[in-house]
Amino acid sequence: MQVIRAREFTAERPWGAKDIACMQGISTRLHWTDQPYHWHVNDGDEVFVVLDGEVEMRYRDKGKEHKALLGCGDIFYAGVGTAHCAFPVGPARILVVEKQGSI
Incomplete structure (x- = not known):
């Protein structure tokens, strides 16, 4: 059992x-x-949930680049083969659910 206060979490380096x-x-x-x-591009599905801050998610679909600004509580789903890149707007905390060992 553990309680995690996401807004209090920091890491020593980006994407820690x-x-x-x-x-x-x-x-x-x-x-x-x-x-x-x-x-x-992940080798499995990925669920990306913004818990604090804002993240501009860039992704490619059918060779065209798209952008979506994600705020607290927003969810981005990347299926297998979806090229994507996260650009935080200032500090952000993100919950990522994916296949163990995924790139």
Whole structure:
């Protein structure tokens, strides 16, 4: 049993994470960042939940780049093969649920 106060979580580096749980090969991690992540494609589905701050999620669909500004409580789902990149607008805390060991 643990209670995690997401708004109090910080990391020593951008995209530093606190492992919360791994259930049947699915990991749940809390990330803190104030810097963009690199463009990437996961080898499994990914659920990305903004818990604090704002994140501009950029993603590619059918060769075209799109942007969505995500605020507290917003969720982004990236299916297998979806190229995406997160650009925080200042500090942000994000809950990421994905296949354990996913890139």
